[in-house]
Amino acid sequence: MSISVFDVLKERGYIAQCTNEDEVRAMLENEKVTFYIGFDPTADSLHVGHFLGLMVMSHLQKAGHRPVCLVGGGTGTVGDPSGRSDMRKMLTDEDIEYNCNQFKKQMARFIDFSDGKALMVNNGDWLRKLNYIDLLREVGAHFTVNRMLAAECYKNRMEKGLTFLEFNYMIMQSYDFLELHRRYNLKLEMGGDDQWSNIIGGVELTRRITGDAVYGLTFTLLTKSDGQKMGKTAGGALWLDKEKTSPYDFYQYWRNVDDADVERCLALLTFLPMEEVRRLGALEGQEINEAKKILAYEVTKLVHGQEEADKAKAAAEAVFGGSGSSENMPTVELTAEDAAKKLVDVLVAAEVFGSKGEARRLIQQNGLSLNDEKVTDPDYTLSEGNFTDGEAIVKKGKKKFYRLLKV
RNA sequence: GGGUAGGUGCCCGAGUGGUUAAAGGGAACGGACUGUAAAUCCGUCGCCGUAGGCUACGAUGGUUCGAAUCCAUCCCUGCCCA
Numbered sequence: 001m002s003i004s005v006f007d008v009l010k011e012r013g014y015i016a017q018c019t020n021e022d023e024v025r026a027m028l029e030n031e032k033v034t035f036y037i038g039f040d041p042t043a044d045s046l047h048v049g050h051f052l053g054l055m056v057m058s059h060l061q062k063a064g065h066r067p068v069c070l071v072g073g074g075t076g077t078v079g080d081p082s083g084r085s086d087m088r089k090m091l092t093d094e095d096i097e098y099n100c101n102q103f104k105k106q107m108a109r110f111i112d113f114s115d116g117k118a119l120m121v122n123n124g125d126w127l128r129k130l131n132y133i134d135l136l137r138e139v140g141a142h143f144t145v146n147r148m149l150a151a152e153c154y155k156n157r158m159e160k161g162l163t164f165l166e167f168n169y170m171i172m173q174s175y176d177f178l179e180l181h182r183r184y185n186l187k188l189e190m191g192g193d194d195q196w197s198n199i200i201g202g203v204e205l206t207r208r209i210t211g212d213a214v215y216g217l218t219f220t221l222l223t224k225s226d227g228q229k230m231g232k233t234a235g236g237a238l239w240l241d242k243e244k245t246s247p248y249d250f251y252q253y254w255r256n257v258d259d260a261d262v263e264r265c266l267a268l269l270t271f272l273p274m275e276e277v278r279r280l281g282a283l284e285g286q287e288i289n290e291a292k293k294i295l296a297y298e299v300t301k302l303v304h305g306q307e308e309a310d311k312a313k314a315a316a317e318a319v320f321g322g323s324g325s326s327e328n329m330p331t332v333e334l335t336a337e338d339a340a341k342k343l344v345d346v347l348v349a350a351e352v353f354g355s356k357g358e359a360r361r362l363i364q365q366n367g368l369s370l371n372d373e374k375v376t377d378p379d380y381t382l383s384e385g386n387f388t389d390g391e392a393i394v395k396k397g398k399k400k401f402y403r404l405l406k407v
Numbered sequence: 408g409g410g411u412a413g414g415u416g417c418c419c420g421a422g423u424g425g426u427u428a429a430a431g432g433g434a435a436c437g438g439a440c441u442g443u444a445a446a447u448c449c450g451u452c453g454c455c456g457u458a459g460g461c462u463a464c465g466a467u468g469g470u471u472c473g474a475a476u477c478c479a480u481c482c483c484u485g486c487c488c489a
Contacts, residue, residue: 161485252443259444286442320443358436361451365437397436399443 004029005063011274012267014056014219016193019203024215027187033065035188036180038123038173038195039107040072040080041099042088045241046106048231049192051303052222052268054110056190057118061111066118068186069107071100073124075173081166082153083194088166096124106240110302119184123176130175139175142208143201151197170201177202181214193218222268224261240303247304248330251312252399254296262291270298319401329393329403339387339406343370343380347394352402362396369395 006025009015018024037053057067076096079088111118180186189199199216206214222230231238238253239245257265263281280291301309315328332350344359353359360378362368368375371393386392390406
């Protein structure tokens with residue numbers, strides 16, 4: 001083995017905190033380590049934040065270690081208060097089960113689960129069976145409330161109110177580590193940096209009860225250079241589910257990241273060699289657009305596959321490069337009847353706009369074009385002449401394109 | 408359970424009887440500038456619409472010509488006390 005995975009992770013900028021850097025490095029160099037990352041089923045799709053964790057897992061798996069993907073069928077019922085300023089919405093059991101299944105499907109694209117090379121487990125399998133008194137006696141005795149209250153992750157909530165329900169989240173997550181250690185001799189828990197408190201909880205609990213050496217490591221959160229969370233779009237998160245965020249939109253998101261974030265994103269979200277990452281990140285001015293294209297393509301390829309990435313790229317080039325093909329643009333299908341209605345009504349019906357007011361406003365602000373011509377009349381009505389081969393192109397703002405297609 | 412401070416638009420936050428669709432900021436969106444970037448500047452930012460109307464300030468009911476603003480009950484949250 002030439003270079004240690006640990007150093008790879010470090011070089012690419014993944015690592016935020018580690019319980020003991022030297023020991024973890026040594027462990028990863030000398031043995032096959034079983035490790036885990038937990039994913040709580042708070043929505044019906046994974047998003048880019050999760051993707052970062054999957055990248056880390058993938059790096060480690062390629063280095064011969066065994067990932068355990070833990071879906072939080074149990075912890076999801078409680079809600080992690082870490083770093084949050086308000087309580088999470090309570091999910092029904094059905095939601096949780098559904099979401100867990102969605103997660104599983106998506107994760108299978110990034111992690112190789114064949115031949116036991118990785119495991120998928122659900123902490124609901126053990127957490128839901130726990131008996132309160134037994135748990136208190138076995139686990140509760142090892143936590144001091146004083147310490148828990150001092151944890152960084154509760155800071156926000158100490159002002160706004162933290163329920164006992166959520167306060168217990170740390171205990172549940174810690175127990176997960178213990179349980180996984182017992183079942184699979186798992187030795188390392190990883191998570192986003194906001195999980196640090198929860199992770200050391202598990203490390204300490206497992207050490208105390210079993211006496212075994214176990215470790216924790218957090219990876220950096222995906223933030224922009226100005227500190228804001230990355231992966232936020234108008235519609236909310238940047239989802240990995242193509243029904244929730246289309247491959248085209250996904251591609252465009254990365255195509256448009258800030259100059260300052262390109263290198264970081266390439267390092268964290270693609271497998272390009274670091275020399276290449278650094279080279280691309282060093283490009284300046286106009287040229288850095290090349291780096292962004294590569295970033296967008298590579299990330300989209302990882303998440304949606306090569307075919308979708310090619311389509312997204314082609315669509316983007318068609319739209320911004322001026323070369324014809326509109327095939328891969330988001331398409332609005334129109335009946336003959338629709339094709340003679342007011343443009344505004346058609347676009348609202350297609351959910352291109354949230355309301356007519358919004359659409360009118362955009363027209364008044366000169367932000368809407370039909371086939372490259374500004375639409376100036378809010379009451380503009382579609383007619384035969386707008387369509388070429390049954391197709392018309394609508395441009396919303398500067399970079400959102402839609403294809404109207406008569407069917 | 409008692410006391411007390413609160414619950415306002417996507418978020419933060421002003422407003423305490425009409426002039427308030429509701430100050431200000433942030434986010435978002437459009438335009439200019441550019442490199443499909445950032446920063447900056449200008450504009451927009453509840454819904455339908457020509458006017459005008461409708462719906463909104465935790466919930467419900469009430470007082471009033473008129474309420475986010477007053478009263479009652481209820482729900483929720485912080486803090487202090489038990």
